[in-house]
Each structure stands twice: as C-alpha cells, then as structure tokens.
Amino acid sequence: MPRGNTLVLIAILAIFAFAISALAYPLFGREDMRLGLDLQGGLHIVYKADLSNVEPGEEASIMEGVIAVISNRINPLGVTEPVIQKQGQDRILVQLPGKSITDKEKERLSRVALLEFGELVADDEEAKWENELGRWKPATAVIDGEEKALTSRYFKENTYVSQDNLGRLLLVFEWDEEGSQLSEEITSRLINKPLGIFEGSVALLGEDGLPIAPIVHSTIRDRGQIEGLSLNEATSLSVQLNAGRLPVPLEILYDQTVSPILGARFVDMSVKAGIIGILIVILFMIIYYRLPGVLASLALIFYGALVLALFKLMPVTLTLAGLGGFVLSIGMAVDANVLIFERMKEEFRTGRTLGAAIETGFNRAWTAIRDGNVTTLIVCIILYVLGGTIVASAPVQGFALTLGMGVLVSMFTAIVVTRTMLRLFVGTRLGQRTSIFSVYSGKK
Numbered sequence: 001m002p003r004g005n006t007l008v009l010i011a012i013l014a015i016f017a018f019a020i021s022a023l024a025y026p027l028f029g030r031e032d033m034r035l036g037l038d039l040q041g042g043l044h045i046v047y048k049a050d051l052s053n054v055e056p057g058e059e060a061s062i063m064e065g066v067i068a069v070i071s072n073r074i075n076p077l078g079v080t081e082p083v084i085q086k087q088g089q090d091r092i093l094v095q096l097p098g099k100s101i102t103d104k105e106k107e108r109l110s111r112v113a114l115l116e117f118g119e120l121v122a123d124d125e126e127a128k129w130e131n132e133l134g135r136w137k138p139a140t141a142v143i144d145g146e147e148k149a150l151t152s153r154y155f156k157e158n159t160y161v162s163q164d165n166l167g168r169l170l171l172v173f174e175w176d177e178e179g180s181q182l183s184e185e186i187t188s189r190l191i192n193k194p195l196g197i198f199e200g201s202v203a204l205l206g207e208d209g210l211p212i213a214p215i216v217h218s219t220i221r222d223r224g225q226i227e228g229l230s231l232n233e234a235t236s237l238s239v240q241l242n243a244g245r246l247p248v249p250l251e252i253l254y255d256q257t258v259s260p261i262l263g264a265r266f267v268d269m270s271v272k273a274g275i276i277g278i279l280i281v282i283l284f285m286i287i288y289y290r291l292p293g294v295l296a297s298l299a300l301i302f303y304g305a306l307v308l309a310l311f312k313l314m315p316v317t318l319t320l321a322g323l324g325g326f327v328l329s330i331g332m333a334v335d336a337n338v339l340i341f342e343r344m345k346e347e348f349r350t351g352r353t354l355g356a357a358i359e360t361g362f363n364r365a366w367t368a369i370r371d372g373n374v375t376t377l378i379v380c381i382i383l384y385v386l387g388g389t390i391v392a393s394a395p396v397q398g399f400a401l402t403l404g405m406g407v408l409v410s411m412f413t414a415i416v417v418t419r420t421m422l423r424l425f426v427g428t429r430l431g432q433r434t435s436i437f438s439v440y441s442g443k444k
Contacts, residue, residue: 005423012417016302019309033312035097036319036398037258039267043096046254047110051090054248059089065247066092073109073239083317091253110250115152115204117186118196129196131203131211136196141185143178150186154179157242161234162225169207171226171234180221187220197226207233270323277327278304281334289341291436295421296337303333303413307406316405322398329406332376336414339365344437354437355426362419369414373407380404 021027037044047070054062063086070092074082083095094109118136121127127135138149152173159173175183187195194213197204203211206228214227229237282300285293307326311318318326344361352360380400387396425431 005420008416008420009424012302012420016305019302019305022309022313023305028313030312030315033308034315034317035267036317036322037095037097037256038320038395039270039318039323040097040264041258043094044254044256044258045094045109045252046087047092047094047250048253049090049092050249050251062247063090063092066250069246070094070109072242092250110246110252114199115155116198117150118198119186119190120194120196129198129201129203133194133196133203133211133213136198139186139190139195141182141189143181143185148178148182150179150182154182159238159242161231161238168227169229169231169234171229171238172223173225174223175221183224184219184221187216187218190216191218192216204229206230266320270320274323274327278330281330285334285337289337291425292337292341292344292418292422296334296341296418298421299337299413299417300330300333302417303409304330306413307409310405310409311402316401317398318402319395319398321395322402325399325401325403326406329403329410332373332407333410333413335372336365336369336410337418339368340414340418348437354431355423357437358419358422358426362415366415369411373411376407377404380407 022030049063049066051059051062067084067086071082071084074084074094074096082097083093085093087093117139118129119139120134121137125137127137129136140147140149142148154176156174156176159171162170162172164170193216195216196211196213203213204226206212207230208228210228212226212228226234278300282297285296285300287293289296307329310316311326316322340361343365344357347357347360380403383400384397384404387400425437430436
C-alpha cells in the first residue's frame with residue numbers, strides 16, 4: 001500500500017476517533033446536542049418594532065437597544081442559550097428553548113416598561129388618562145427652564161421588592177439626580193393629594209384590581225416606593241425596570257409554543273426513522289455493490305459520526321426540519337458512491353485492473369458529483385439567506401444549514417474515505433478477484 005494512502009488512512013481514523021469522542025464526552029464545553037424548540041419544546045416569538053417615530057438613519061441603533069433590553073429581561077428567567085436576533089429591518093426573533101411561559105409573560109417581555117406619574121386635572125384642563133379615581137394629566141415640573149414629566153426614565157436600575165412592618169409589599173426605587181429635582185418639586189406641590197401611576201394608556205393596578213394612586217404625605221427627594229402591587233407584578237416590574245426601557249413599542253407577529261413532551265416524541269420518532277433508513281441503505285449497498293458496498297457503508301458510518309460531532313461542537317441548533325436535511329444529505333452521500341461504483345463497473349468491462357478502475361472511476365465520476373453538490377449548496381445558501389427574512393425562519397434555515405453541512409462532508413467521505421479504503425485492496429490477492437468489486441446482476 002502506498003505510503004501516502006497509509007497517512008490518509010491514519011488521518012481518517014484519527015478524525016473518526018475524535019468525532020466519536022465528541023459525541024460520547026463533553027468537549028469544548030459542549031455536553032449535549034443543542035436541540036431546537038420543536039424537539040425539546042419551548043417558545044418561539046417574533047416581535048415587530050414600531051419605528052414610525054424613529055429618526056431616519058437611527059433604526060439600526062434602536063434595534064440594537066431593543067435586543068439588549070429583551071436580553072436583560074430574559075436573563076432572569078434562567079433560560080439556557082436563548083436566541084435573540086434581528087430579523088429583517090424591524091423584527092426581533094426570540095427563542096426560549098425548554099421554556100413555557102404564559103401569554104401575560106410574553107406580553108411583559110415586549111412592554112415598554114415606562115411608568116408615568118400623573119396628577120388630577122382641573123375641570124377646564126385636558127386629561128391624558130381617565131379612570132374611576134378621576135381625570136389625570138402628566139405630573140410635570142420646570143427644571144433649568146424646561147418643563148419635564150416625571151417618569152421611570154429617571155429611576156436608577158436598582159429597584160427591588162421589599163415589605164414594610166405590616167407585611168405590605170413595596171416596590172422600592174431610587175431617583176437619579178434629575179429625577180430627584182423633579183420629584184422634590186412635584187411632591188412638594190401635591191402634599192395631601194393623590195399621585196397616579198400609569199403604564200402606557202392605563203393605570204397601574206394593585207392586587208385588588210384598583211388603580212394605584214398613593215396620597216403624598218411628604219416631599220419625596222431621593223427615593224420612593226409603590227404600594228399595593230401583587231408579588232408577581234412587583235417582581236416582574238422590578239426586573240423590567242432594572243433591565244431598561246424599550247426605546248420603541250413592540251407587537252407580537254408570530255407566536256408558537258411547543259410542549260417538551262411533544263418535542264421528546266419528535267426526537268424519538270426522528271431517531272427511529274433515521275436508524276431504519278440508514279440500515280436499509282446499508283443493506284442495499286452491500287447486496288448490490290458487494291465489497292464496495294461494505295466500504296461505502298463504513299464511510300457512511302464515518303460520515304454520520306463526523307456530521308453529528310460538527311453539529312454538537314459548532315453548535316448547530318438541530319430542529320425537526322434540520323434532521324430532515326441531515327437524512328437527505330445521507331442519501332446524497334450514498335448517491336456519490338453509486339456514481340463512482342457505476343463508473344468503476346464500466347472500467348472493469350474494458351478489462352482494467354482494480355487499481356486502474358478505482359482511479360479512473362473516481363476521476364470520471366468527480367465532475368458529476370461536484371456539479372450536483374455545488375448546485376445543492378447554492379440552493380442551501382439561498383434558503384438560509386431568504387429564511388432570515390421571513391417570520392417562521394427557523395425550520396427553513398435549519399434545513400438549509402444541516403443539508404449544506406451534510407453535502408460538504410459527504411463529498412469528503414465519498415471522494416477521500418471510500419477511495420482510501422478501496423486502495424487498501426490494490427495489489428492483494430483479494431483485489432485480483434474483480435467479481436467481488438462488480439455490481440450484482442443476478443443469475444446469468
């Protein structure tokens with residue numbers, strides 16, 4: 001056996017050993033395969049940002065701010081490896097693997113989380129809010145010659161939930177320097193009067209369902225507190241206020257929740273289908289192509305181990321559609337071997353030896369293999385790029401990514417691995433029996 005072929009064989013065995021190790025043991029901090037929402041369950045949401053009031057040219061920076069705020073709000077949920085990314089010009093994709101949350105929690109992720117403070121209006125004044133406690137306008141004060149409204153934008157990001165001596169829940173906040181000036185002037189003016197608290201177009205509601213509007217008993221300078229919230233509402237609001245305020249409103253465009261139980265069933269069915277499919281392909285290759293079929297089956301095992309190891313180490317988020325792309329690439333890997341073996345069959349008919357048939361067969365089949373795989377890769381690239389512009393992009397991109405990676409690895413296994421193993425028989429007694437390298441054609 002040529003020395004060059006021996007070195008290639010050693011390299012193939014080393015790659016195979018590494019792939020098996022990567023699948024069996026945690027390497028580079030990757031303990032398990034990363035599964036998509038449809039396999040392990042979780043939440044998939046697409047938000048649309050309202051950029052209508054954004055200055056031209058500022059859209060990109062606004063969207064970066066939105067992503068940062070959503071990330072800060074998701075981190076306390078304890079989600080492992082959440083996906084938060086920009087999609088198109090005004091959309092945000094959020095994927096929370098293994099997480100199931102309520103509709104209210106989904107809405108909270110997209111809340112602007114800006115609290116506005118209001119005071120009651122006189123009969124002849126215009127009101128911004130109206131509820132059972134009266135008609136309200138923003139509570140304002142003049143600072144440095146400019147009238148400003150008192151809102152939570154002046155909160156420091158250190159709010160927390162506490163209890164007073166009577167066991168009542170308090171959302172405690174602290175003003176920044178400008179907020180302290182506003183609060184001091186406004187609360188001095190509103191002593192013994194109510195101070196309404198609003199979020200968006202509605203009043204902030206207490207645990208009893210009534211609007212929160214505490215009576216101001218003294219001037220509030222550096223810090224204040226909000227009473228009457230439920231524990232869940234106070235905790236959620238505290239997290240959102242500390243995470244920052246969304247610079248623009250968000251609207252839920254697409255919402256999909258997959259239960260972990262359903263995802264586990266998908267994994268089980270996919271594994272069974274994949275194993276059955278591979279065994280059928282291997283059986284066909286061995287029966288029809290004899291010894292080359294055995295070698296192609298070994299190359300197929302090498303291919304499967306290497307691709308799955310790459311999926312784990314990169315890592316690739318494996319979805320149900322991605323598994324479909326992987327299984328399809330297995331068929332393409334076998335297809336390349338079929339082209340090669342058919343070319344070898346033609347060379348045997350002309351009376352060539354095993355060595356000559358292997359080299360000529362591979363060289364002549366290469367152009368067809370290359371062209372077929374390159375066209376498939378072009379389609380994969382188009383699918384992946386276009387998938388990033390649609391709402392339900394994960395299945396499309398997952399299919400394109402796994403199929404593309406599988407095609408690249410299948411080219412390597414067909415041209416290098418199968419060829420290297422066939423060369424092992426050149427010059428041996430077994431290699432002189434060309435009948436075992438020929439295609440089965442039935443009884444003559």
